[in-house]
Amino acid sequence: MSEYIEYLQEVFEPFGPVRARRMFGGYGLYHDGLMFALVVDDVLYLKADHHSRGAFEQAGLPPFEYPRNGQLVKMSYYQAPEELLEDPDQTVVWARRAFEAALRARSGNRPRVQT
Numbered sequence: 001m002s003e004y005i006e007y008l009q010e011v012f013e014p015f016g017p018v019r020a021r022r023m024f025g026g027y028g029l030y031h032d033g034l035m036f037a038l039v040v041d042d043v044l045y046l047k048a049d050h051h052s053r054g055a056f057e058q059a060g061l062p063p064f065e066y067p068r069n070g071q072l073v074k075m076s077y078y079q080a081p082e083e084l085l086e087d088p089d090q091t092v093v094w095a096r097r098a099f100e101a102a103l104r105a106r107s108g109n110r111p112r113v114q115t
Helices: 003-011 053-058 082-086 088-105
Strands: 019-023 026-031 034-040 043-047 063-068 071-079
Touching: 003 019, 003 034, 034 071, 034 088, 043 088, 053 071, 082 088
Parallel strands: none
Antiparallel strands: 019 026, 026 034, 034 043, 043 071, 063 071
């Protein structure tokens, strides 16, 4: 596990326990069995949806994008604000926002991933 992932697990301690799993050349961050964040190239992205996307856009935070078949594909994850890393209160606010988006995205019958 990378030093950055270990650092993020410490940063998220005020929010609660966070587990990391390698995926697609990055990591997924999980809380209570749900992926609420993505780390690619040591950049943290948080889960967003139509309820929370405005907070990310208002802060000028870009979505996670990757190239596929000659086009950029946007995912429902947005770059985390710097204050999340510096202020435990902001860590909890932004982490809760991302976790709630993950809860809303979860289908009723799909099993939760154990980490």
